[in-house]
Amino acid sequence: MDLLDQDAAVIIAGPGAAPDVAVTSLRHRHGRADAATELTRLRRTYDGPLLVEPFSALDLPAIAAHADGVVVGAAWMQDYQLLRAVARTGRPVVVQRAPAATLDEWLSAAEYCVAEGNHEVILCETGSRTHLPHPTIDLSLVREAGRRWPVLVDVSAEPALATAALTAGARGLLLGEDAEPGHVAEVRAKAVMLAPLLRDDEPGTIEDARAAIDRVDAALATLLERRAELAGVVQRLKPVGGFAGRDLGRERRIVEAMAARAPRLGPDRIAQIMTAVIEAGLQASEEHDLSGVR
Numbered sequence: 551m552d553l554l555d556q557d558a559a560v561i562i563a564g565p566g567a568a569p570d571v572a573v574t575s576l577r578h579r580h581g582r583a584d585a586a587t588e589l590t591r592l593r594r595t596y597d598g599p600l601l602v603e604p605f606s607a608l609d610l611p612a613i614a615a616h617a618d619g620v621v622v623g624a625a626w627m628q629d630y631q632l633l634r635a636v637a638r639t640g641r642p643v644v645v646q647r648a649p650a651a652t653l654d655e656w657l658s659a660a661e662y663c664v665a666e667g668n669h670e671v672i673l674c675e676t677g678s679r680t681h682l683p684h685p686t687i688d689l690s691l692v693r694e695a696g697r698r699w700p701v702l703v704d705v706s707a708e709p710a711l712a713t714a715a716l717t718a719g720a721r722g723l724l725l726g727e728d729a730e731p732g733h734v735a736e737v738r739a740k741a742v743m744l745a746p747l748l749r750d751d752e753p754g755t756i757e758d759a760r761a762a763i764d765r766v767d768a769a770l771a772t773l774l775e776r777r778a779e780l781a782g783v784v785q786r787l788k789p790v791g792g793f794a795g796r797d798l799g800r801e802r803r804i805v806e807a808m809a810a811r812a813p814r815l816g817p818d819r820i821a822q823i824m825t826a827v828i829e830a831g832l833q834a835s836e837e838h839d840l841s842g843v844r
Contacts, residue, residue, distance in 0.1 A: 553599055553619055553642055553672065553722075554700050558745035558765075560722035561738050562702065563729035565596035570738070572596055574727060575603035577623065585612035592616075601644060607635045614639040624648050624676045627659050637666035644702065646674040653691055660699055674702040674724060675715075687711055689718040696720070705737075712737050716744050743769045774827065781831035782838060793832055801828060 553571055554560050563569040574592065576585055589602065589612055602613045603621035613620055619642040626632055627648040636643050643663050647656045660671045675692050677685025684707035695701050696719040703715035706726030715723060723737060746765040753759040785791035805824050809817040 559716050559741040561734055562722055563725040563734050564727035567729045567731045567734045569734055571599040571601060573601040576605040576609055577603055585609035589616035607632055610635055610639050614641055619644060627651060630662050633659055633662040634666050637663035637668035642670035642672060644672045644674050646676045649679045653694055657698060671699050672702060673699045674704060676704040689714060692718045692720055713740055743772045778831040778834050782835040785835045792836055
């Protein structure tokens with residue numbers, strides 16, 4: 551099963567937060583609960599893709615039976631016997647980077663899985679220990695590791711890093727088991743918007759090309775909505791708002807700047823598009839003002 555087989559970044563969180571892929575850890579049960587019993591109970595309420603961190607190698611048969619992937623926590627990244635045992639389950643393996651591990655050590659951990667015949671390895675950056683109260687995410691390592699393996703980034707301690715992590719090449723974001731559904735939805739919306747901007751592959755079929763267009767359209771709609779919101783703020787702050795307060799000089803500068811980014815369309819077509827966008831935003835602002843919506 552390809553856990554990362556979707557167009558936008560995969561959002562990973564607790565089963566109750568409606569994630570793309572759920573994650574749970576058996577570590578905090580300290581081996582007192584039977585893994586098979588725990589996972590059977592979980593599967594009664596969640597049947598989507600599931601990643602599980604074992605308490606020990608004894609949990610692996612149950613995880614292989616009930617889950618879609620295994621997480622090797624950061625503290626056990628260099629437990630090579632555990633890595634080998636996890637790899638032998640045949641399930642995808644998520645290898646979290648130990649707080650002090652170098653890039654080479656992280657990649658070496660992945661190679662232990664490959665040596666057992668398991669090539670479905672996903673790396674996960676969880677941060678380094680610093681003077682700060684929470685681990686510091688190293689986006690340069692994410693970028694470099696991503697040249698070899700797909701990489702997730704744990705942004706549970708710093709949710710504001712989600713966009714930067716995606717820009718650095720993260721294929722997914724780990725929000726933690728206790729993430730709220732609203733937060734998951736917010737991060738997913740950002741991931742969907744960024745996806746077509748970060749992908750540079752060329753579609754090989756009409757279906758693939760249309761799917762890529764759909765992704766761009768989704769991002770475009772999100773950006774247009776945000777632009778309309780900001781334009782409404784401007785209209786409320788200006789002494790004279792609405793169509794009477796249009797700044798044609800600024801609109802020309804906008805068109806010139808956008809034409810430089812979109813040479814295929816050129817200034818004339820960009821001008822037509824931006825005129826429609828600006829006027830639609832002004833109309834929406836006036837309608838919201840009349841309705842009392844803010």
